[in-house]
Amino acid sequence: MNNKTQGSSLGQVSSASQVSSSGHGFSLGALLRRPETGSFLGLVAVFVFFAIFGGKNFASITGAASWLNVAASLGIVAIPIGLLMIAGELDISIGSLVPAGSMTTAIISGHFHAPILVGIGAALALGAVVGLINGILVLRTAVPSFIVTMGTLFAMAGLTLGFSVILTGTTSVPLVAGPEAKWLLGRFIGGIFQVTIFWWIAAAIVFGFILHYSHWGNWILAMGGDKVSARNAGIPTERMTVLLFMCSGVSATFVGMSQAILYNSAQVSAGQSYIFNSIVAVVVGGVLLTGGYGSVVGIVLGTLTFAIVNQGIYYTAFDANWASLIIGVLLLVAVLMNTRFRKLALTYTSSKGRAKK
Amino acid sequence: MTLPLLKLTAINKSFGPIDVLHAISLEVNAGEVLCLLGDNGAGKSTLIKILSGVFKPSSGTIEMQGKVVNFNSPREASNNGIATVHQFGGTFPLMSIGRSFFVGEEPKKGWGPLKIYDRKLANQIAVKAVRELGITRIDDGDRLVGGLSGGERQALAIARAVHFGARVLILDEPTAALGVKEAAHVLRIVLQARQKGIAVIFITHNVVHALTVGDHFAVLIKGAKAADFRKGEKSREEITDLMAGGEHMAELEAEIESYLVDPVGHPPPVA
Numbered sequence: 001m002n003n004k005t006q007g008s009s010l011g012q013v014s015s016a017s018q019v020s021s022s023g024h025g026f027s028l029g030a031l032l033r034r035p036e037t038g039s040f041l042g043l044v045a046v047f048v049f050f051a052i053f054g055g056k057n058f059a060s061i062t063g064a065a066s067w068l069n070v071a072a073s074l075g076i077v078a079i080p081i082g083l084l085m086i087a088g089e090l091d092i093s094i095g096s097l098v099p100a101g102s103m104t105t106a107i108i109s110g111h112f113h114a115p116i117l118v119g120i121g122a123a124l125a126l127g128a129v130v131g132l133i134n135g136i137l138v139l140r141t142a143v144p145s146f147i148v149t150m151g152t153l154f155a156m157a158g159l160t161l162g163f164s165v166i167l168t169g170t171t172s173v174p175l176v177a178g179p180e181a182k183w184l185l186g187r188f189i190g191g192i193f194q195v196t197i198f199w200w201i202a203a204a205i206v207f208g209f210i211l212h213y214s215h216w217g218n219w220i221l222a223m224g225g226d227k228v229s230a231r232n233a234g235i236p237t238e239r240m241t242v243l244l245f246m247c248s249g250v251s252a253t254f255v256g257m258s259q260a261i262l263y264n265s266a267q268v269s270a271g272q273s274y275i276f277n278s279i280v281a282v283v284v285g286g287v288l289l290t291g292g293y294g295s296v297v298g299i300v301l302g303t304l305t306f307a308i309v310n311q312g313i314y315y316t317a318f319d320a321n322w323a324s325l326i327i328g329v330l331l332l333v334a335v336l337m338n339t340r341f342r343k344l345a346l347t348y349t350s351s352k353g354r355a356k357k
Numbered sequence: 358m359t360l361p362l363l364k365l366t367a368i369n370k371s372f373g374p375i376d377v378l379h380a381i382s383l384e385v386n387a388g389e390v391l392c393l394l395g396d397n398g399a400g401k402s403t404l405i406k407i408l409s410g411v412f413k414p415s416s417g418t419i420e421m422q423g424k425v426v427n428f429n430s431p432r433e434a435s436n437n438g439i440a441t442v443h444q445f446g447g448t449f450p451l452m453s454i455g456r457s458f459f460v461g462e463e464p465k466k467g468w469g470p471l472k473i474y475d476r477k478l479a480n481q482i483a484v485k486a487v488r489e490l491g492i493t494r495i496d497d498g499d500r501l502v503g504g505l506s507g508g509e510r511q512a513l514a515i516a517r518a519v520h521f522g523a524r525v526l527i528l529d530e531p532t533a534a535l536g537v538k539e540a541a542h543v544l545r546i547v548l549q550a551r552q553k554g555i556a557v558i559f560i561t562h563n564v565v566h567a568l569t570v571g572d573h574f575a576v577l578i579k580g581a582k583a584a585d586f587r588k589g590e591k592s593r594e595e596i597t598d599l600m601a602g603g604e605h606m607a608e609l610e611a612e613i614e615s616y617l618v619d620p621v622g623h624p625p626p627v628a
Contacts, residue, residue: 030499033453213473215463218452222460225449232431233461293451342451346504 032345035286036298038337042284042330043305050308054315063315065192071307072200073255074277075300079207080248082282082299084145086211087244088224088291093134093149094252094278096156097127098271101256103160103173106266110175111168116261120181123257124250130156131249135242145245153275161268171268177261186261196258203251208296220244224291280327281306284334286341293342305330360423362387362556363408363439363525368417370403377403379581381417385525385556385573390547392567393560394600395577401560404577405529408558409441410434421525440518441527444534448510450503454495457502458483458517486516490546508539512546519550526550527558532566544570564596576600 031037050058057063077094084091101123109119134152138145164171177186187195211217222230223237231237252274260266285302287294309330313323361384370378378400385391395401406412408419410428418425421437428434431441449457459479465472480498487495492512495505502510511531518526528547532540547570551557561567567574574591576584576599584591584599591599601609 029497033499033501209471209473215465215472215474218456218460218463218474221452221456222449225452225457229449230460232435234432234435235461288451292449346450346501 029345032341034298035288035293035295035338035342036301037286038334038341039285039298039301039305042334042337043301043308046305046308046312046330050312050315053317054312058312058315062192063311066314067304067307067311068197069192069194070311071303072194072196073259074274074281074307075200075303076196076203076255077248077251077274078278078281078285078303079203079296079299080244080251081278082285082287082294082296083207083211083220084244084248085279085282085287085289086224086291086294087220087241088227089138089145089241089244090279091131091134091145091149091245091248092275092279093130093152093156094248095272095275096153096160097130097249097252098256098259098274099266099268100130100156100160101127101253102260102266102270103164103256103268104253105257105260106173106175107164107167109177110173110260110266116177116181119175120185120257123253127249127251127253128246129249131246132242134249135245138245139238139241164268172265174265175260176264181261185258186263194262196255196262199254199258204296204300207247211296216240221292224288224293226292277306277310280331283338284331286338288338288342302334305334361385361420362422363558364420364423365408366418366420368404368407368414368419370400370407370412370415377580378407378414381577381580381582383575383582383585385558387524387556388551388554389572390551390557390559390570392571392574393558393577394562394564394567394574394596396562396600398579399577400580401577402529403580405441405527405558405560408434408525408527409439435521435523438522438524439527440521440523440525441529442511442514442518442531444530448502448514450501452502453480453499454487454502454505454513455480455483455498458486458498458513458520462521482520483513483516486520487513490516490549491542506539507535508542511535511543515546515550519553519555523555525556525558527560529560530562531559532561532563540566562600564593564600567596568593 054063077098081091081094104123104126105116105119108114108122109116130152134145134149137143137148137152141148161171164173183195185195185199189195211220219230219235219237219240222233222235223240227237252271255274256266256271281303282294282299283289283302284305285294285298285300287298306327309326310323313320313326363383363385365381365383368378368381369376381404383391393401393404403412407414410431410433413427413429419428420426426437428437428439434441449460452460455476456479459482464475464478464482466475466478467473484495484498487509490512492509495509502513505513511528515526515528531543531547535543544566547557547559551570559567559570572588574584574586574588574596575582576596578600
C-alpha cells in the first residue's frame with residue numbers, strides 16, 4: 001500500500017544515525033496528524049461566513065455570548081461522548097439524562113424543598129448509575145452500545161415522565177436555588193455569559209489531560225483501535241468502558257441540573273436534541289466514528305462550529321429554518337475533510353518535514 | 358543439554374464433538390526457529406491460540422523449561438514471555454508508533470496523580486528498537502502505524518515483543534501478505550530474533566520461507582502432526598507433498614502437466 005514512499009528510503013539511510021526527537025519546530029506531518037486540523041479550518045470558515053453575512057451583531061460580545069452559551073452546555077456533554085466514541089462506543093441515552101438530571105434536582109430541591117446540595121448530588125448520582133448500567137449492559141450482552149443506550153434512552157424518558165407525574169402531578173417543576181448554587185452553576189456573567197462556559201473549559205482541560213497527557217488516553221485510543229489487542233496488551237478495557245459511560249452519564253445530568261438552576265425550572269422534555277447535536281459536534285471535531293482517533297481540542301472546535309451555525313443564522317438575513325441545512329452540509333463536508341486529512345497523515349513521511357527544519 | 362524452552366506434550370483440543378488437534382507434541386529451544394507448516398484448516402491457528410492463552414487445551418501439558426504452565430488468559434501467556442504477532446502486526450493503525458509500541462506499558466513522568474505519558478521517551482525507545490531491526494526508514498515516533506508498510510508493521514510488532522522480554526515469539530503467517538522484498542526483510546528479522554536467543558515459532562504455508570529460516574520443522578495435517586524433522590532432512594518437494602497430504606500433490610502436478618501438454622477440449626493454457 002505504501003510502495004511509493006519506499007523509493008525514498010535510500011535517501012533516508014544516509015541520515016540514519018540521527019534519530020529525530022521531533023515535536024518541536026514546524027512540521028507539516030505533525031500538523032496533518034492532529035485530528036483537529038480539519039475542524040479548525042471548518043470553524044474559521046463558518047466564523048468568516050457568519051461574520052460577513054451576520055454583520056456587526058454576530059461579531060459583537062452579545063453575539064459571541066449567544067453561541068458560547070449554546071456551545072458550553074453542548075460541549076460539556078460532547079467531550080465525554082467524544083471520548084466514548086474514540087474508545088469505540090456510543091452513548092445516546094444522554095438525550096434523556098439531561099432532562100432527568102434537571103427534573104431530579106427540581107423535584108428534590110424545588111418540589112420537596114430539600115437542600116440544593118441533595119438535589120445536585122442526586123442528579124449527578126443518577127447520571128453515574130445510568131452510566132454504570134449502560135457500561136455493564138454493553139459488556140455483558142455484547143449488544144452494540146448504540147442499541148443498549150437507545151434502550152436506556154427510552155427507559156429513562158419513561159421513568160422521568162412517570163415519576164414526575166406521580167410525585168408532582170406535573171411535567172414542569174419550578175426550582176428556586178440559593179445564591180451560592182446560583183453563583184456557581186446558574187449565573188450570567190456580565191449579564192450575558194452563562195457560568196456554564198467555565199465548567200465547559202474545566203471539562204476540556206480535565207478530559208484533555210486524560211486523553212492526551214495521561215497513559216489512560218493511550219488506553220482509550222487503543223481500545224477504539226482494536227479492543228482485543230488492547231485487552232491482550234493488559235489494558236483493563238472493561239473498567240475503562242464502564243468509567244467512560246459513567247463520565248458521559250454524569251456530564252449529561254450535570255448539564256440538566258445546571259440548566260434547572262439557571263432557568264429556575266425543569267421540564268420533562270428538553271434534551272433529545274443533545275443526542276444528534278453532540279454526535280455532530282464530535283464528528284465535525286475530527287473524531288473517527290468507529291473509534292481510535294480524535295482529540296479534545298477537536299471536539300471543542302466542533303462544538304463551537306455547531307453553535308456558531310446554530311445561533312449565527314439568527315444574525316443573518318436568512319430564514320432560521322435553513323440552519324439545519326447548513327449543519328447537514330457542514331457535517332458531510334467535515335467528515336470528508338477529516339477523512340482526507342487522516343489519509344494524508346497516514347501516508348505522510350517525515351522526509352519533507354525534516355528538510356524544513 | 359538444557360531443557361527445551363517450550364514443550365508441548367500430547368495436546369488435544371476439541372470444540373464440542375469436533376476434534377481440532379490430536380496429540381500434538383512439540384519442542385522449541387531457545388535460539389531456534391521452529392517452522393509450523395500446514396495447509397489451511399490444519400489446526401495451526403488453534404495451536405497458536407492455545408500457546409498464546411486464548412484457548413485452553415482439552416488435554417495435554419505445556420511446559421516451559423521443565424515447569425508445567427497453564428495459561429488462563431493471553432495476559433498470563435505474555436507474562437510468561439510468550440508473544441504472538443499476527444499477520445497484520447496486531448497494531449493500531451491510527452496510533453503513533455511510540456504510543457502503539459507502549460500500549461498497556463506506557464512510560465510515565467511527573468508526580469502523583471498528574472503523572473503524564475512520556476511521549477518523547479516512548480518515541481525514542483520505539484524508534485531505536487525498530488531501527489535495530491534494520492528498518493531505518495522509521496525515524497519519527499509520532500508517525501501513525503497505518504502509514505507503515507506491512508513488513509514495517511511486522512518489524513514494529515516483533516521489536517515490541519523483543520523489547521518487553523519475549524522468550525518465545527510466535528509469528529502467525531508474517532510473510533503471507535507481503536511482497537518479495539518485504540518478506541525477505543521479515544525473514545532477516547526472524548533470524549535476528551533467533552540470534553538474540555529467542556525461540557521463534559514461525560507459522561507459514563510458504564515452504565521456501567520456512568526452509569530459509571527454519572532449524573526444525575513440524576507439519577500439521579488435519580490436526581495431527583504428520584512429520585517432525587530437522588533442517589536438511591527433507592527436500593522442498595517432500596515438504597510440499599507432506600503439507601498437501603501425501604501423494605495428492607504429485608498427482609495434481611501431473612494432472613496440471615497433462616493439461617499443458619494437451620489443451621484440446623480444455624481452456625487453452627495462458628500464454
